[in-house]
Amino acid sequence: MAHTDTPTVDDEDSGLRRSITGKQLFFYxxxxxxxxxxxxxxxxxxxxxxxAFWIAFAIGVTIAAITGAAYAELVTKYPQAAGAALYINKxxxxxxxxxxxxxSFLAASFAATGSLATGFSSYFATxxxxxxxxxxxxxxxxxxxxxxxxxxxxxVVMNMLMTFVEVAGLLIVMGIGIWYIAQGDAxxxxxxxxxxxxxxxxxxxxGIAFSFFAMTGFENTAxxxxxxxxxxxxxxxSLVGGMVVAGIVYVLVSVAAALTxxxxxxxxxxxALLEVVKQGILPFSTDFMTTxxxxxxxxAITNTTLVTVxxxxxxxxxxxxxxxxxxxxxxxxxxxxxxWVGLLFSGVVxxxxxxxxxxxxxxxxIDLVNRLALVTVVLLLAIYALVIVACLKLRGRDEDExxxxxxxxxxxxxxxxxxxxxxxxxxxxxxxxxxxxxxLAVGVVLFLVEYAVGSRNRPQGSRRGDxxxxxxxxx
Numbered sequence: 001m002a003h004t005d006t007p008t009v010d011d012e013d014s015g016l017r018r019s020i021t022g023k024q025l026f027f028y029x030x031x032x033x034x035x036x037x038x039x040x041x042x043x044x045x046x047x048x049x050x051x052a053f054w055i056a057f058a059i060g061v062t063i064a065a066i067t068g069a070a071y072a073e074l075v076t077k078y079p080q081a082a083g084a085a086l087y088i089n090k091x092x093x094x095x096x097x098x099x100x101x102x103x104s105f106l107a108a109s110f111a112a113t114g115s116l117a118t119g120f121s122s123y124f125a126t127x128x129x130x131x132x133x134x135x136x137x138x139x140x141x142x143x144x145x146x147x148x149x150x151x152x153x154x155x156v157v158m159n160m161l162m163t164f165v166e167v168a169g170l171l172i173v174m175g176i177g178i179w180y181i182a183q184g185d186a187x188x189x190x191x192x193x194x195x196x197x198x199x200x201x202x203x204x205x206x207g208i209a210f211s212f213f214a215m216t217g218f219e220n221t222a223x224x225x226x227x228x229x230x231x232x233x234x235x236x237x238s239l240v241g242g243m244v245v246a247g248i249v250y251v252l253v254s255v256a257a258a259l260t261x262x263x264x265x266x267x268x269x270x271x272a273l274l275e276v277v278k279q280g281i282l283p284f285s286t287d288f289m290t291t292x293x294x295x296x297x298x299x300a301i302t303n304t305t306l307v308t309v310x311x312x313x314x315x316x317x318x319x320x321x322x323x324x325x326x327x328x329x330x331x332x333x334x335x336x337x338x339x340w341v342g343l344l345f346s347g348v349v350x351x352x353x354x355x356x357x358x359x360x361x362x363x364x365x366i367d368l369v370n371r372l373a374l375v376t377v378v379l380l381l382a383i384y385a386l387v388i389v390a391c392l393k394l395r396g397r398d399e400d401e402x403x404x405x406x407x408x409x410x411x412x413x414x415x416x417x418x419x420x421x422x423x424x425x426x427x428x429x430x431x432x433x434x435x436x437x438x439x440l441a442v443g444v445v446l447f448l449v450e451y452a453v454g455s456r457n458r459p460q461g462s463r464r465g466d467x468x469x470x471x472x473x474x475x
Contacts, residue, residue, distance in 0.1 A: 020224055020227050020228045020229060020234075021229055021234070022228075022229070022230070022233065022234035022237065022238050023238075024157070024160055025221065025224075025228055025234050025235070025238040025239070026237070026238040026241060026242050027160040027163045027242070028160065028221060028224070028238075028242075028307065029217075029218055029221045029238055029239050029241075029242030029243065029246075030163055030167075030242040030245055030246055031160065031162060031163030031166065031303045031304070031307065032217035032218065032221070032303070032304055032307040033064075033214075033215065033216075033217045033218055033242060033243055033246040034163065034166055034167060034170065034246045034249060034250075034300075037211070037213045037214025037215070037216075037304075037373075038170070038214045038250060038253060038273070039169075039271070039273050039297045039300050039301070040119045040270070040271065040301075041210060041211065041213055041214060041370070041373060042211075042214075042253075042254065042257060042266065042272045042273060043266050043267050043268070043269045043270065043271075043272035044210040044267075044370065045057065045207045045210045045211045045254075046257075046258070046263050046266040046267045046272065047263075047266075047267030047268075048203060048206040048207040048209075048210055049194055049203050049204055049206070049207035050193045050194045050203070050263055051189075051190035051191055051192070051193035051194075051258045051263050052190075052191055052192055052193055052194050052204075052258075053207050053211075053254055053258065053263075054191065054251050054254035054255050054258060055204055055207075056204055056207030056208045056210075056211050057211050057214070057247075057250045057251055057254050058247070058250075058251050059204070059208055059417075060208045060211045060212050060214075060215050060421075061215055061243065061246065061247030061250055061251075062247070062417075063208075063215075063413075063414055063417035063418060063421070064212070064215035064216070064218065064243060064247075065240060065243040065244060065247060066406075066410050066411065066413060066414030066417070067218075067219075067384045067387065067388060067414050067418065068218045068239050068240050068243045069236075069240055069406035069407070069410065069411070069414075070387050070388045070391040070406050070411055070414065071083075071084075071218065071219060071221075071222050071239060071387060072235050072236040072239045072240055072404050072406065073236075073391055073403070073404050073405055073406045074087045074222070074387070074390070074391055074394070075222050075225050075231055075235045075239075076231065076232045076235060076236065076402060076403045076404045077394065077397075077398045077399060077403055078090060078225075078398065079225040079226065079228070079231035079232070079235075080225055080226050080318060083105065083219060083222040083225075083315065083318070084101055084105055084219060084222070084383050084386070084387050085098050085101045085102040085105060085315065085318070085319055085324070086318060086319075087387055087390045087391070087394070088101045088386055088387070088390050089101075090390070090394060090397075090398075091389070091390035091393040091394050092390070092393070095324070097386075098319075098324055099324055099443070099447050100440075101383060101386060102315060102319045102324055102325070102443065103440050103442070103443025103444070103446075103447070104379045104382060104383055104440065104443075105219075105315055105379070105380075105383055106312060106315055106316070106439075106442070106443055107375075107379055107436065107439035107440050107442070107443065108216075108375070108376045108379035108380045108383070109308050109311055109312050109315070109346075109376075110312070110346070110349050110350050110353055110439055110442075111353070111372040111373075111375040111376045111379070111435070111439060112213075112216070112304075112308050112372070112373070112376040113141070113305055113308045113309060113312075113350045113353075114350055114353040114354055114357060114368070114372045115213075115368070115370075115371075115372035115373045115376065116301050116304055116305040116308065117137040117138075117140055117141050117305060117350070117354060118133070118137055118354070118357070118368045118372070119301055120136065120137065120140050120298060120301045120302065120305070121133040121134070121136040121137045121140070122270060122271075123271065123294055123297045123298050123301065124136050124140075124298060126271070126274075126294045127291065127294050127295065127298070133358075134354065134355070134358045137354050138351055138354060140302075140305070141305075141309075141347060141350055141351060141354070142347070144302070144305055144306050144309045145309060145343060145344075145346075145347040147306065148306070148309050148310055148313070148338065148343055149338050149340060149343055150338075158306065162299050162300070162302060162303035162306070163303060165296055165299045165300070165303075166296060166299055166300035166303055167249070168296065169273075169293060169296035169297065169299075169300060170249055170253050172277070172289075172293065172296075173253050173256050173257065173273055173276050173277075174249075174252050174253060174256050175282070176256060176260055176276055176277070176279070176281050176282055177252075177255060177256025177257075177259055177260055177276075178256075179281055179282060180256075180259060180260050180281050181259065183281075186259045186260075187259070188259070190258050190259065190263070191255060191258055191259070193263075202424075205420065205421070205424050206424065206428065208421055209374075209377065209421050209424050209425045209428065212377045212380075212381070212421060213373040213374075213376060213377050214250065216376060216377065216380050217304060217307060217308075218239060218242070218243055219380065219383070219384070219387075221235075221238075221239050221242075222235075222239075224310070224314065226318075232402040232403070232404070233402075235404070236404040253273070256276065257272065257273065257275075257276050260276050260279055260281060261275045261276055261279060271294075271297065273293070273297070274290065274293055274294065274297070277289050277290055277293045278290055309343075309346065309347075312342065312343070312346035313329070313338070313339040313340075313341075313342030313343040313345075313346055314339060314342070315342075316329035316339065316341075316342035316345065316346070317329055317330055317332070317339040317342055320342075323450065324447065324450065325443075325446045325447065325450055326446060326449050326450045326453075327450075328341050329341055329342045329345070349442055353372075353439075357371075357372070371432070371435065372435070374425065374429060374432045375432050375435045375436055375439070377421075377425055378422065378425050378426060378432050378433070378436055379436055379439075381418050381419075381421055381422035381425065382422060384414075384418045385415055385418040385419050385422065388411050388414055388415045388418070389415065391406065391411060392408070392411060
């Protein structure tokens with residue numbers, strides 16, 4: 001598990017195909033970060049903070065971008081699939097910690113996919129209120145699994161095309177804000193209003209916690225490192241650059257929404273950005289614009305969910321080669337070059353999560369979208385903090401002239417920020433830990449299977465994680 005040999009960027013023995021360009025990687029990052037979070041959860045942020053909720057997005061994106069810089073440094077050292085789990089394994093050499101990181105990341109990705117699929121069905125109902133929401137979510141999930149099976153290049157190209165569409169939707173919101181300002185009706189005082197009772201700092205922290213789901217996704221980019229052309233050159237610019245652009249867009253969209261729609265109306269809506277369009281500020285048919293924006297929102301959710309579905313089997317693939325999960329997850333399809341076993345397993349787990357969530361949701365107990373979003377944030381914040389620590393711990397190891405180095409003081413700020421948001425999230429809703437535990441149990445089963453039978457098909461005298469035995473017979 002503590003093996004630290006670093007492959008070169010041109011190593012093709014892994015079986016994954018290097019086909020993602022730097023430009024595609026930039027849009028892959030941008031499309032994932034600029035996903036459904038801003039479309040679906042902005043109302044919760046407004047409810048927590050008030051008219052100044054753009055501050056929560058600005059601070060949240062800043063902390064996420066600093067964390068992204070840590071990922072960029074580590075990717076240039078270890079351009080392999082597996083992402084955070086690989087970095088933590090390199091830094092600490094602990095089987096247990098690597099296992100917990102892997103499973104936490106998988107659990108977060110599963111929760112995010114479930115939340116997004118549920119959100120997709122909600123928006124779908126605004127266009128066609130026919131099929132049951134659960135059926136829409138499951139068919140949606142199946143379609144993305146099929147696209148992912150076809151291949152990573154096709155998935156990334158589709159992601160890039162959908163990114164243009166979802167950015168167009170956010171540009172519409174910003175355009176409405178500009179039009180409203182030009183008419184002279186804007187009250188800029190609302191942008192400084194933290195209209196909540198209690199401590200304003202805690203109100204902003206609550207807003208950051210809610211908004212952080214919209215910031216997540218950049219970590220998925222690290223999991224396609226093994227399929228990226230020249231990752232040393234592509235990753236720092238594409239990953240950090242994509243996050244900076246996303247952050248600017250988030251702040252501008254938040255300002256436009258706060259200026260054009262009363263904060264209480266935003267706070268009470270499950271589709272807050274749609275409320276901006278419904279104001280009828282632009283000189284176009286409001287019904288047409290509402291329908292158009294709903295379709296754009298569906299595409300935005302599809303884009304984000306596609307990236308989570310791409311990520312899950314690649315985490316399993318990378319960690320199967322490190323002997324943390326059963327070796328069967330290292331299987332790739334002979335012609336499509338996709339990690340198909342992990343893909344099928346991931347689809348089944350998310351489908352089961354949707355079924356269980358639907359059962360509780362129909363009982364009136366939870367809001368599935370918000371619940372799974374919070375679970376995602378709690379799990380990822382813990383991982384982000386560990387990645388920053390790993391980045392600092394690995395300084396001076398496996399480096400050459402091509403290695404990117406993040407700013408150390410900023411990494412310390414990012415670590416404190418991640419821990420602060422994590423602590424507040426758990427304090428604000430401790431029941432989220434129950435859902436986290438349930439998802440982590442899936443990984444426990446995988447680990448126990450690997451621990452019990454993995455050694456049977458590993459050559460005698462070899463150890464876990466030995467790259468020479470990566471092609472052992474799968475469990």
